Each structure stands twice: as structure tokens, then as C-alpha cells.
Amino acid sequence: AAVAIAPSYPAARLNLALLLVDEGREADAGALLDADPATPPGPDHAAVMALVRLHLGDLEGADAALQQARAGNTALTAVQSEVEGYLAARKGAWDDAARALDAAHEAAPRDELDRARVRAWFEVGLDRLGRGDVPAARTALAKVVRRKSALVPDDRATLDFANAALQVVASDEPARATHALQQLIRGAAYRGGRFATLRDTGLLYSAYGYLRANAPQKALQALGQVRGDLASAARGMARFARDLIARGAFAKRDYAGAARAWRQLADADPDDVGSRSNLAAALFAAGQRAEAERIWSALVAGGSPPEASYDLAVAADHRGDYKVSWQHLKRYLEASPASGDLARERVRAKERVFGFGAGGGS
Incomplete structure (x- = not known):
């Protein structure tokens, strides 16, 4: 049955609109709020209208109503925070979303808000992990772990992965952390095509962990398994791993081994002047001085690096x-x-x- 609200009761109209939103009747709530009231709409009316517009998918209308609510200092701060949080989430501004949804949930706790704020902190944690901001990632992911049940199953698996990857990046025992990550991504929870990119990401983190543990050969083995969109990133890391192998061989006076590794890099990328110069240094140390000088001379002729002139002087x-x-x-x-x-x-x-x-x- 239809419910009629007298125009002289704006508070009742707003409360009913909020109830209609909770019941999923956003269109009815919008029609109720659009009815001409006896007095001009105030900031509280704008706050509720922002929520209705948001649920109807009218982001522009929601944002406009939110600005009116802010300008008028609405008393419905929980509603304002909720709209701010959801709008920020739609825009991918997860930090703002997490803070606003936290405030909304603290003022008026609801399961829906709890799930939304946990999801927002989850996205913040993943973003900070990807940026290498370990302290911020740890803080955000810790908030999510406490409410892990609010996530859907696939996101729970991703959360476990993120925490394992965080250990690889931050642990004082990178070899052990890397082994744990590898065990995790081989588990049943990560099988199937939907986790293919995550598994490849895990291989990249594993390679990074092996590099931290000074095991570049193991890093190369992990990188060799990466497929799909992350293959290019894997190739970049593999160059770094091979350079570490070469430097390690050079430090042990295995100049022939160092030369082999740097030659691989130089052959793969003729513009890599650093690898070419290092190859020449290894060849010179191995007694192949004529070839070393040819490489340095070519580098000098090409204008870089200045160190090649110094090496030719030596x-x-x-x-x-x-x-x-x-x-x-x-x-x-x-x-x-x-x-x-x-x-x-x-x-x-x-x-x-x-x-x-x-x-x-x-």
C-alpha cells in the first residue's frame, strides 16, 4: 500500500526514504524526495538524495547532492560519509573510500557498510603492496585480516597471497618466505584460469625473494615460468638476475663465467652499454684484451659511457x-x-x- 507523507513532516519523509533505500526501493525513495515540500529542501534532504542517486547509479547526481549537503553542514554525517565512501570507491580512490566508509560504519554500523569498508582497505593494501610501500600495505591488510569473513572466497585467497607476498618483500628470511609463497600458489585454492595472473604475479614475487636471498639462478627458474601479460616484466627481472650472476662470478674471479653472462645480456640488447662495458672488463681480466679493447673503442665512438675511455687508458x-x-x-x-x-x-x-x-x- 502507498504511504502518504504530509509535506509538513520533512524528517519523516527523509526517514522513510532511508528505509526505502534499505529495502532496495531506491526509485520510490527518489520519487518521495522529489515531491515538492512545503519548505525548501535543506542539507539533510540533499544528503539522503545523494544516497538515493548513488544507489540508482546516477553518480553525477549523487555528487551534486553531496556538495549541497556539505555546503549546508548536514546533520546526517553518517549518510554523507557513506555517500563519500561509495563515490570514492567508484572512482578508484580507495584511500578516501576506506576512511569515509570507516566513519560511516562507526556512526551507524551495518553489515553492508562493514563489507564495503573491508573491501576498500583490501584494495588499499593491494595498491600499497604493488607500489612497494611495505608499512602502508601491512597496516591496510591487517585491517582486512581482522574481518576476512567479509570478503568473498576469491578475495580471501587473494588476501592470503598478498600477505605471503608481503613477507617475501619485508621478511629478514626471504628464502623461507619465498618457499612459503611458492607452496601457497601451488595449492588447490589457486588452480584454474581465474588465478593465472595471480600465479604469475607470485612467480615475480618469488623471483624477487630469491634475488633478496642472493639466489639469482633460482630467480631465473621462477621467471622462466611466467606467462601472459607479465612475461615482459619477467624478462626485465631476468636481465637483473643475469647481471647479478655475472657480478657474482666476477667477484669470485670467474672471469670467463662473468663474460658469458654479460655477453648474453649484451647480445640480447645491443643498446645495453653497461653490459657491453662489463663484458669488456671480464674479457680483459680473462686475458682476452684485444676483444675487450675493441668493445671499449666502439663504446667511445658511440659517445658512452665515459668510463670506457678510462678502461682504454688502463x-x-x-x-x-x-x-x-x-x-x-x-x-x-x-x-x-x-x-x-x-x-x-x-x-x-x-x-x-x-x-x-x-x-x-x-
């Missing part, structure tokens, strides 16, 4: 060609004026001992 010193060494050091200092005093002193020493540069000679 190579020239080794074969006793001190004038060529002096010339390379001069180029190095011209290209890199902020370089340390060592190169500058070597230039001066050669000029003192051999007379290079005297009388304008070169």
Missing part, C-alpha cells in the same frame, strides 16, 4: 703505450669533469714523466 698502460693511455685519460676527464682525483693525477703524472702536452703537443 689497457694502453698494460701494453706500455703510455701516450695513448694519456690521451684516453684526457678524453675521460673532458667527458666526465666531476670524476675523482685519481684520473686527474694520472694525467699529471704522465705529463711530468713523459712530457706529454708540453709545447702544445698531444
Whole structure:
């Protein structure tokens, strides 16, 4: 049966509109509020209208009504916070959504609001984890863990994954945390196509954990399993892992092994001047000095990096060609004026001992 509300009872009209929204009768609530009242609509009317417009999917109308409610200092702060929270969520502004929905739930607790605020903190936690903001991710995800039952099953699985990934990033025992993450994503809860991207993300986190644990070979094994949209990110991490392998080999004086690893990187990306320069350094240390000098000379001809000129100077010193060494050091200092005093002193020493540069000679 229809319910008639006298225009002289605006509070009753607002309360009835709120009840209609709770019953899912948003259209009836909107019609009730649109009825011409005896007095001009106030900020409380605007707050309830914002809620109705929101539930009807009229985000622009909801936002306009919300601005009216704010401007008039509505007493219905819980309703205002609820609308603010849902609008922020629709816009993907999850931090604002979480704070507003927390305020709305604190003022007027409801199961629907509880689920919405938990979902908002869940999104905040995932976003902060993805950005590498460990403290903020931990804080947000801790709020969600306390109300995990408010999430749907797939989101609960994602929450467990996020907390495991957080451990990989932050734990003092990255190898153990990485093993736990790998065990998790191999479990039955993560099977099926809908979790394919999550599993690939888990492999990326696993690779990062192995890199933290100084196990770059294991990182490469994990990255080699990544498929789909994240394959490009995996290739980028794999380059970093191979560079670590090369640096580790070089530190152990396994110059041939370091050269193999850096050659792989240089062959895969000819524009990677760092890997080419490092390859030359490994070859030089391994006794393949002619090839090393060819690589450094090509880098100098290409204009980068300045260190290649310094390396050519060292190579020239080794074969006793001190004038060529002096010339390379001069180029190095011209290209890199902020370089340390060592190169500058070597230039001066050669000029003192051999007379290079005297009388304008070169």
C-alpha cells in the first residue's frame, strides 16, 4: 500500500526514504524526495538524495547532492560519509573510500557498510603492496585480516597471497618466505584460469625473494615460468638476475663465467652499454684484451659511457703505450669533469714523466 507523507513532516519523509533505500526501493525513495515540500529542501534532504542517486547509479547526481549537503553542514554525517565512501570507491580512490566508509560504519554500523569498508582497505593494501610501500600495505591488510569473513572466497585467497607476498618483500628470511609463497600458489585454492595472473604475479614475487636471498639462478627458474601479460616484466627481472650472476662470478674471479653472462645480456640488447662495458672488463681480466679493447673503442665512438675511455687508458698502460693511455685519460676527464682525483693525477703524472702536452703537443 502507498504511504502518504504530509509535506509538513520533512524528517519523516527523509526517514522513510532511508528505509526505502534499505529495502532496495531506491526509485520510490527518489520519487518521495522529489515531491515538492512545503519548505525548501535543506542539507539533510540533499544528503539522503545523494544516497538515493548513488544507489540508482546516477553518480553525477549523487555528487551534486553531496556538495549541497556539505555546503549546508548536514546533520546526517553518517549518510554523507557513506555517500563519500561509495563515490570514492567508484572512482578508484580507495584511500578516501576506506576512511569515509570507516566513519560511516562507526556512526551507524551495518553489515553492508562493514563489507564495503573491508573491501576498500583490501584494495588499499593491494595498491600499497604493488607500489612497494611495505608499512602502508601491512597496516591496510591487517585491517582486512581482522574481518576476512567479509570478503568473498576469491578475495580471501587473494588476501592470503598478498600477505605471503608481503613477507617475501619485508621478511629478514626471504628464502623461507619465498618457499612459503611458492607452496601457497601451488595449492588447490589457486588452480584454474581465474588465478593465472595471480600465479604469475607470485612467480615475480618469488623471483624477487630469491634475488633478496642472493639466489639469482633460482630467480631465473621462477621467471622462466611466467606467462601472459607479465612475461615482459619477467624478462626485465631476468636481465637483473643475469647481471647479478655475472657480478657474482666476477667477484669470485670467474672471469670467463662473468663474460658469458654479460655477453648474453649484451647480445640480447645491443643498446645495453653497461653490459657491453662489463663484458669488456671480464674479457680483459680473462686475458682476452684485444676483444675487450675493441668493445671499449666502439663504446667511445658511440659517445658512452665515459668510463670506457678510462678502461682504454688502463689497457694502453698494460701494453706500455703510455701516450695513448694519456690521451684516453684526457678524453675521460673532458667527458666526465666531476670524476675523482685519481684520473686527474694520472694525467699529471704522465705529463711530468713523459712530457706529454708540453709545447702544445698531444
